[in-house]
Amino acid sequence: MPKQKIQNQTFNDGIANIYSVGNIAPPGGMPKDGLTIKAKSIRYKERTVGMSRFWTAMQVNAKVGRLLRVPRMTNVSTQDVLIPTDGEQYKIVQVQYPEEIYPPVMDLSLERIDAAYDIAGN
Numbered sequence: 001m002p003k004q005k006i007q008n009q010t011f012n013d014g015i016a017n018i019y020s021v022g023n024i025a026p027p028g029g030m031p032k033d034g035l036t037i038k039a040k041s042i043r044y045k046e047r048t049v050g051m052s053r054f055w056t057a058m059q060v061n062a063k064v065g066r067l068l069r070v071p072r073m074t075n076v077s078t079q080d081v082l083i084p085t086d087g088e089q090y091k092i093v094q095v096q097y098p099e100e101i102y103p104p105v106m107d108l109s110l111e112r113i114d115a116a117y118d119i120a121g122n
Contacts, residue, residue, distance in 0.1 A: 007101050009069065011043035014085035016068065018042065018076055018092075024120040034118040035081055035089075044084065045069040047107065064093060064109045072097065072104035081117065082110060089113040 017040050024034030047067040068084065082090050090110035097106050 005100075009045065009101050009103065009105050011045050011070065013046040013068075014044055016042050016044050016070070016082050016084040018073075019081045019083065019117075019119070021079060021081060021117065024118065032118070034120050036120045038075065038080060039073060042070050042073075049109075063111050065112050066090060066110040068108050068110065069098075069105050070108060072106045076106070076108070081113065082108060089116045 018038045019035035020038045021033055022036055023031045024036065025032040045068065047069050049064050049067045066084075068082070076092065076095060078092050078095060080092050082092055084090070089112070091113055092108050093111045094109035095106055096109075097104075
């Protein structure tokens, strides 16, 4: 079988930040869930949410509204929140690692969060 050609990837559609969700209350205060920065100023490429991905997500009550391709990182999980250029907050519902792409990338399937979290330090 012939070797697949490596595809070059650009990230020209915007910049996003990735946050972890946790307690942002001051010590001794009532616990409050909020966002703490995990990865800052990540460039991304907007991708099309295909019908297969959309309907598969619907089967598990997730509404994938956006799909972003970003440089590969090892510390991003489905417990995190991403805020792209539009300022909306999106829960990461799936992380995939496509092969044969340079530089190494990951695809993040995103579901919009209706009740936005507070961001630590704001």
